[in-house]
Structure formats: C-alpha cells, structure tokens
Amino acid sequence: MNTDQEIATTTGSLYASIWDQFNQSQWEKFSDDHFFNWSKLPVDNTFFADKVCLDAGSGSGRAVRSMLIHGAAKVCAIDMGSGCVRNTKERNSSFSDRLEVQLASVLDIPYPDNTFDIVHCDGVLHHTTDPKRGFRELVRVLKPGGSIILGLYGRGGLMNFAIYAARLFRHIIPQALTLALVKRVSSDPVFWYAVMDCMYVPIRENYYEADILQWLREASLVNIQRLDSNWGAYGMGRWMKGEGYIKFLAEKAR
Template structure:
C-alpha cells in the first residue's frame, strides 16, 4: 500500500511529465539521452531483452527509448493507473511489446528473475522504504542481467534546484535550448572538464 507521501509525489511528477509528453521536442530529447553509451553498454545491447522500467513516469520516455532500440518487451511500472493514458500515447505504437502495470517498487508484482534489464531512475528517494525498493528490484533481475539505479535526491536538494533552473532556461530561452540540443557526449565532457578545471594529460 502506497503512503500519502508517495501518492502526493506521484501527482506532482504527473503534471510535469505530461507537459514533457505534450512537447515533441522535449520528449525526443529525453528519449535520445537513453542510449547504450549512457549505461556504459556496447551498441545494440537492448535488442531482444525483457526490460522493467520501474517508476517509468507518466510519459514513459525511457520505456519508449528501450522499445525503439529493439527490446523484446518493456514493462512500464508506476503507481496507480491515472498515468496510463499519457504513456499509451507514445507506447501504443509498440503493441504487445509494451506492457503497462500499476504497482509499487516496494512490492513488485512480478516473479523472481523476470527481467534481463531493470531500470529505476530517480524513484527510490520518493518512497517510504528505499532499501526495500532496491531489494525488490534486485529480486526481479535475472542472473547475468543488469540493474541500473539513478539516485538524484542528494546534496540537500541542490541538484534538483540546478536541474529545475536548467529546465526553465531550456523551455524559455531559445538560444540556451539550441546550445543544449547541439551537445554531444564529447562536448558535454569538455564542458564539465572545463567547469571543474580538469587538466587532462
């Protein structure tokens, strides 16, 4: 059973994620970031896999990216079912390869060892029991499979404040938007190295 905290948090993210889904440019940019290289995997690594996108969000952008990159099936999981109308707008084109499931990462409705790749981005800090959630995600990962977890709720909210500011700039400043859209992995790495004063050999 979800706590009031989890349900309220889901409602906040639902509003934001629906705005992203309504903007093709933003949605396409989000899905373009979910590539093999982002996960440190060889090209084509998602082809033929059964993937769980746990806490997929209302727009299910990562689920879309995995399906577009050849996953055999992607199960998109999120609290309640109010988000499913939004996710279906993008995922419907994939037919039976896309499965939408209402559920919680704290009590996953799947058998042990159900998935080759489990993805959970920015979800566990918004639950009442992150440790239980991580144990559940490991439980449903197959031997030899991969479990990718992203935690963004760190630095006493500083990271989220930075992210939210950058999102506002991206939406409201055309020049900033073009600059971000033209970033590649190499230019982003150069910018970060410059920011922190790194001197490579």
C-alpha cells in the first residue's frame, strides 16, 4: 500500500517533469492566464496588494508570480514535489525578497492558525489521499475576513469519461512514450500538461459542485462565489464538460 508521502512525492515528480518542459516565455503566458484569463477572478487588480498569501501546491509557481506582480506583500508557497519547489523558486527568483517556498504537504500545512489574508489552492486537493483534510488545513491557516480561492475537478461529461478510459492504459504505456507522442501532435506545453496530468497522476478525484458547496458551508465560509471558467468558449456544453472546473472564491467569517 502506498503511503500518503509516496503518493504525494510521485505526484510531485510527475508535475515537475511537466513544468520543466515550459520555457520562460511559455511559462509567463501560462502564469498571466491564471487568474485573469482562464477562470476570471471577480476582483480588481488591487486584490493581492499588500496581502500575505499562501499558494498550496504551487506547481510551477505560476499563481505565485501573478500574486507577486499584483503587489502581494509576501507569498508562501508549498508543494510536495522537490522539482516543483525548484520551479517555483527559480522562475520567481526576481521576487525572492517577498517569496518563501517549502517542500510541504497541504495535508499538514507548516504555518500557524489564522496566518494568511489569501489562501490559494488550485488543482491540488483532488490529487491527495485526503482532500477534506487538506481543505480543513487551508481554512485553518486563513485569517478571519481572508479570502480562499479553491479549484477542483468537476464530475461528469464525456471529457471525464474519455480521461478515465485513457487512464486505464497508464500502467501499460510509458510516460516517456506518451510525452513524445503529444509533442508530435502539438507544440503547446499546456496541451502536453493537460494530457500527462489527466493520464498519469496517481489520484484524480472529481466532484459535484454541491459537494464543494457543502464543504464551504460546513466551514462557515461566507460570500461564496463560483468562478466562471472559459471552457464554454471552446464550445463545450454540459454534455462534454459535466460540472466543469469547479472554482470558488469565498471568505472566512470574522
């Protein structure tokens, strides 16, 4: 039986191998798209200004960069992949005076209660052995009155069906072969990321919007808003995207 640590480390190594494929300008575009293009945050450019932020499961550090560019006083980033920690640090080295990056798990966040003005955790909990525990950890370290941005895979739709069919082959087709094939199909590393992520990540949980709303309400979060994702712009109806990508902005009650 794999331990929590082994699963998190394997997951972190997979993602680090993906982030390493992005050159700096491709990565900067990936970062610029994060908050203000892909799933638009319904806030203005001052949202991050002077805030102390946590990025839990920072990956390549793309959200970290966006928060720092938009004036965050400090960003603390954690990830369970040592290559992800390296990517987050190196790609954001010009902001090192406002950045702290640690190898740590979202299931055991190494910060005291009520530390952060903003907690961001996008695309992470559904890859862990105990997503609900991770969620409680995120709320624990958020200050009363602070904001949480949480993104999780939605359930249903033809796309999830296709992803689960592809995952049946992940123990047969080597990762390196799939990567070589996707590189022949497209020169866009975001496409490579989407394929490798969906197919090879060890745990891939999916949720109904109602499940996540229940988590948020049980934690007494307020001002809950579901964020739009632009998947509709690709002609994806509900039959294709199911619940879509489930991303919420909410606040911890004072």
